[in-house]
Amino acid sequence: MPNHGESDSVFRARGLPQGVTIRGPVADVGETRSVNTKYGDRDLVELTVRPERGVGEPVTVTLWGKWAETAEYVEPGMDVLVTDPEEREWNGETQYSIGKESFLVVEPDFLVDVTSVREFVQCPRQYYLSKLSGLPLKYPVTKGTIVHEVFGDLLRGRDLDAAVDDAVTDAGLELGLLGEDPEEVRRDVYDHASAIEGWLAQESLTGDDDWRSEFTLISETFGIKGRCDAIRQGMPVELKTGKNTKRDPRFHDKVQAACYALLLRDRGVEPNTGTLLYTKNAAVDRAEETGDLSPAKEFSIGKGFLDFVVRTRNHLAALEAQEKTPTGKEADAVCEYCFERETCMVVSGRLDQESKVGKVGKPLPAAEREYFDDFYDAVEAERETVHAEYRKLWEQSAEERVDDDRAVVGLEPEAEDELEDGRWRLSATRPGDATSKIRAGDRVLASDGNPVTGTAEMARVEVLTPDEVVVTTDEPVKLRRLDVYPSELGVDRMLTALHDFLLKGDQRRKDVLFEREDPAFADEEQEVIPNNDAQNAAVNKALNAEDFALVHGPPGTGKTYTIATLVREFVARGDRVLLSAFTNRAVDNALEAIRDQGFDDFVRVGTETGVREDMQSFRLSKSGDPGEQAGALRDAPLVAATTATCGSRVMRSQEFDVVLVDEASQLTEPDTLAAINRGATFVLVGDHLQLPPVVRSGGRLADSLFERLIETYADAGVMLDSQYRMRQSIQAFSSREFYDGQLRPANGDVATQTLADLDVSGVPDGVDFEQVAGTDARHTDSEEADRIAELVEDYLDAGVDPEDVGVIAPFRAQVAEIGRRMPDGVTVDTVDRFQGSSKEVILVSFVATGELDGPIFEDYRRVNVALTRAKRALVLVGDREALETDDVYERMVEWASLQSS
Numbered sequence: 043m044p045n046h047g048e049s050d051s052v053f054r055a056r057g058l059p060q061g062v063t064i065r066g067p068v069a070d071v072g073e074t075r076s077v078n079t080k081y082g083d084r085d086l087v088e089l090t091v092r093p094e095r096g097v098g099e100p101v102t103v104t105l106w107g108k109w110a111e112t113a114e115y116v117e118p119g120m121d122v123l124v125t126d127p128e129e130r131e132w133n134g135e136t137q138y139s140i141g142k143e144s145f146l147v148v149e150p151d152f153l154v155d156v157t158s159v160r161e162f163v164q165c166p167r168q169y170y171l172s173k174l175s176g177l178p179l180k181y182p183v184t185k186g187t188i189v190h191e192v193f194g195d196l197l198r199g200r201d202l203d204a205a206v207d208d209a210v211t212d213a214g215l216e217l218g219l220l221g222e223d224p225e226e227v228r229r230d231v232y233d234h235a236s237a238i239e240g241w242l243a244q245e246s247l248t249g250d251d252d253w254r255s256e257f258t259l260i261s262e263t264f265g266i267k268g269r270c271d272a273i274r275q276g277m278p279v280e281l282k283t284g285k286n287t288k289r290d291p292r293f294h295d296k297v298q299a300a301c302y303a304l305l306l307r308d309r310g311v312e313p314n315t316g317t318l319l320y321t322k323n324a325a326v327d328r329a330e331e332t333g334d335l336s337p338a339k340e341f342s343i344g345k346g347f348l349d350f351v352v353r354t355r356n357h358l359a360a361l362e363a364q365e366k367t368p369t370g371k372e373a374d375a376v377c378e379y380c381f382e383r384e385t386c387m388v389v390s391g392r393l394d395q396e397s398k399v400g401k402v403g404k405p406l407p408a409a410e411r412e413y414f415d416d417f418y419d420a421v422e423a424e425r426e427t428v429h430a431e432y433r434k435l436w437e438q439s440a441e442e443r444v445d446d447d448r449a450v451v452g453l454e455p456e457a458e459d460e461l462e463d464g465r466w467r468l469s470a471t472r473p474g475d476a477t478s479k480i481r482a483g484d485r486v487l488a489s490d491g492n493p494v495t496g497t498a499e500m501a502r503v504e505v506l507t508p509d510e511v512v513v514t515t516d517e518p519v520k521l522r523r524l525d526v527y528p529s530e531l532g533v534d535r536m537l538t539a540l541h542d543f544l545l546k547g548d549q550r551r552k553d554v555l556f557e558r559e560d561p562a563f564a565d566e567e568q569e570v571i572p573n574n575d576a577q578n579a580a581v582n583k584a585l586n587a588e589d590f591a592l593v594h595g596p597p598g599t600g601k602t603y604t605i606a607t608l609v610r611e612f613v614a615r616g617d618r619v620l621l622s623a624f625t626n627r628a629v630d631n632a633l634e635a636i637r638d639q640g641f642d643d644f645v646r647v648g649t650e651t652g653v654r655e656d657m658q659s660f661r662l663s664k665s666g667d668p669g670e671q672a673g674a675l676r677d678a679p680l681v682a683a684t685t686a687t688c689g690s691r692v693m694r695s696q697e698f699d700v701v702l703v704d705e706a707s708q709l710t711e712p713d714t715l716a717a718i719n720r721g722a723t724f725v726l727v728g729d730h731l732q733l734p735p736v737v738r739s740g741g742r743l744a745d746s747l748f749e750r751l752i753e754t755y756a757d758a759g760v761m762l763d764s765q766y767r768m769r770q771s772i773q774a775f776s777s778r779e780f781y782d783g784q785l786r787p788a789n790g791d792v793a794t795q796t797l798a799d800l801d802v803s804g805v806p807d808g809v810d811f812e813q814v815a816g817t818d819a820r821h822t823d824s825e826e827a828d829r830i831a832e833l834v835e836d837y838l839d840a841g842v843d844p845e846d847v848g849v850i851a852p853f854r855a856q857v858a859e860i861g862r863r864m865p866d867g868v869t870v871d872t873v874d875r876f877q878g879s880s881k882e883v884i885l886v887s888f889v890a891t892g893e894l895d896g897p898i899f900e901d902y903r904r905v906n907v908a909l910t911r912a913k914r915a916l917v918l919v920g921d922r923e924a925l926e927t928d929d930v931y932e933r934m935v936e937w938a939s940l941q942s943s
């Protein structure tokens with residue numbers, strides 16, 4: 043374990059075990075020189091590093107021999123980490139150099155996946171291409187998953203036949219889409235599996251075997267993460283479904299196993315042997331093949347090999363830090379026999395990239411290449427924020443993670459029960475009643491107390507109550523802590539969506555989205571929704587769209603109702619429809635509205651834990667008879683899935699006539715592409731005057747495609763203008779301020795609704811402003827919280843149901859402050875969490891004292907959302923003087939005060 047923070051500066055005397063590291067930005071990279079040493083001529087380079095993460099006095103670190111090659115890609119400003127440097131005094135100065143035990147790690151914060159290092163060794167360009175195009179739906183990929191599953195099962199002591207049967211059934215959907223015959227697949231997998239079984243049997247003859255399958259590892263020192271297929275007596279074992287008749291494992295496979303060795307080293311284990319298991323070897327015909335047909339190949343993992351692996355990882359991390367596209371020249375890529383040769387040439391040609399193999403075809407127009415570059419960089423910036431989340435696993439203390447809602451700690455392990463399929467159910471009691479973001483159904487990292495240096499397993503939360511936790515895992519672990527485990531899947535899928543749109547997409551689609559051609563519409567009119575002209579116009583716009591249509595729906599204007607109607611119309615005319623949204627909640631809400639309109643011939647694609655209970659019966663299982671599962675998907679006139687799932691390999695095999703995307707104004711452009719790439723035409727429904735996409739990095743991802751299109755092609759959109767939620771006085775400010783005064787109540791009943799209709803009186807009805815001078819704290823205001831607590835009590839005393847009351851606050855801290863004062867049933871949350879819902883009574887805490895700062899004030903769209911959640915009563919609580927420092931809030935206070943007087 044390297045030291046961090048203050049202890050970084052403590053360079054202990056050489057010879058002390060572990061822990062001596064130099065870490066910080068590079069200030070200078072010297073010239074490479076060749077010097078004569080007792081070992082002959084050797085290259086050297088001097089790096090000047092500012093240790094203690096840039097705070098310390100610069101020190102010189104000499105890189106010898108192969109390490110000197112690092113100078114080719116390391117640059118001033120990049121972060122480096124040197125473990126166990128050799129030190130010597132020279133002219134009163136301490137100098138450091140890479141010694142026998144040292145490693146130099148470039149950009150350790152960039153977490154490289156083990157499979158990426160493996161690909162990068164094969165060819166840096168292939169690493170890049172896979173990153174762009176994702177894993178395709180192909181038989182070898184699916185078979186690989188099946189064989190790995192069987193491997194895990196066999197390690198857990200399951201019976202071979204049962205394991206093969208289950209794994210093949212589990213892959214039913216993919217096999218069906220691939221048109222594979224399950225019997226043949228079973229036979230195929232059987233061959234691979236018997237190789238594993240045979241080898242396991244041999245191994246167990248040698249005495250008591252210490253196995254562990256699927257080990258999740260992450261190293262803060264080496265900046266590597268990954269999941270090892272198995273660890274046997276502390277040594278990594280990797281399974282390969284290919285064949286290898288040579289005596290040695292393949293080079294890139296060795297690199298992969300050595301990565302896991304590095305990860306284990308970080309935990310104090312020093313594996314000296316790696317094993318590769320080539321399962322196809324068992325299936326080859328011994329009469330035809332010669333060579334070494336034994337599946338298991340071992341190799342010794344020496345320091346020199348680990349050095350090479352770290353340097354490869356460094357090279358990759360440096361290219362990523364410089365935002366450079368690999369060319370294939372970085373390594374000795376041999377293009378001649380490469381399977382990816384054609385693809386590689388086409389991609390380099392289209393994107394006009396340099397590549398070792400050369401390019402074919404005409405480059406995409408400059409605007410498209412620029413678009414690609416901009417979004418690629420934006421997605422990678424977002425990836426950095428995901429890496430920062432991983433880092434918090436070790437940078438934050440357990441208490442900080444709990445405070446940040448990222449962990450549940452202090453669990454007392456109760457029971458470990460082995461399940462029928464060899465997996466485990468672990469339970470623990472939970473002292474204290476802390477709340478947490480982790481919910482039943484989530485995938486988390488379960489650990490024995492330390493998720494990085496201890497034993498950790500990916501787990502699924504089955505039960506999480508204030509006093510009990512139950513999870514399921516592949517392997518047992520002392521259940522003391524759960525951590526939110528970040529995922530790069532979202533950013534990976536954005537890149538794939540960009541790739542599919544620009545390199546595989548339809549020309550006409552690109553012409554329209556690049557604003558070279560206007561969207562086209564047919565002009566048939568029909569009356570579909572007689573009682574709402576705008577909805578009717580929107581439906582007609584969408585039905586007539588030859589490219590796309592936009593439905594702009596302010597709060598409560600019947601977006602969901604319109605979508606449901608539209609879906610039925612599309613299906614009725616014979617279209618195959620894909621319905622998508624960012625969240626599972628939005629997808630299920632839309633499906634519910636569709637079902638309410640009497641249509642239920644649809645398939646819901648999603649995970650068991652993602653899909654809402656009442657939609658489970660429509661969920662397409664991945665497991666089952668291949669023909670049946672694939673048929674269920676292919677024949678469904680309506681398929682519904684989140685945008686992330688639209689980018690899965692299963693969904694990427696599907697095509698639709700039209701794609702309908704709900705809450706599209708909250709989607710980044712690449713996320714929207716992931717859905718619309720699947721269809722010939724598309725309809726986006728949203729409101730760009732409510733919350734924008736949630737991204738941590740900003741840049742081009744912060745603007746939705748919906749907003750861009752509605753600004754460019756206003757005529758392609760229809761705004762729904764009649765709202766079914768708020769009484770007249772409540773909607774007035776939002777209508778005037780955000781919707782040019784066009785938003786209006788759908789009918790008299792909506793316009794004139796009051797609390798009196800609910801037999802409630804003696805409390806503020808309609809709109810009210812409550813002056814509270816407030817306290818000075820930045821993110822909380824106890825005076826506002828007290829006042830809100832009194833008001834809520836008044837409402838409840840007057841007969842309002844707690845479920846009908848909501849409180850909106852700008853900061854999580856204030857949400858907690860108010861939450862402590864609330865009776866059961868009242869919802870208290872941030873604006874972001876309130877979008878899409880409504881309550882009879884809403885109170886807004888502005889935490890506005892002195893200066894206006896905080897998320898609610900950064901973006902007027904937030905206040906639009908906050909003010910449009912209430913049906914009958916809206917109470918604004920804040921300091922008039924502070925609010926009046928801003929024009930919009932000044933008008934808001936004026937409006938609210940007028941109403942209440």
Ligand SMILES: Nc1ncnc2c1ncn2[C@@H]1O[C@H](COP(=O)(O)OP(=O)(O)OP(=O)(O)O)[C@@H](O)[C@H]1O
Pocket residue numbers: 571573574577595596597598599600601602603604766878879
């Ligand atoms: N044309 C219509 N005729 C009758 N009722 C309607 C019509 N359109 C919408 N409604 C009703 O208005 C209410 C709000 O509609 P819906 O839930 O579709 O709004 P929304 O725009 O999706 O809301 P949100 O802004 O919360 O997303 C629902 O009860 C719905 O049944």
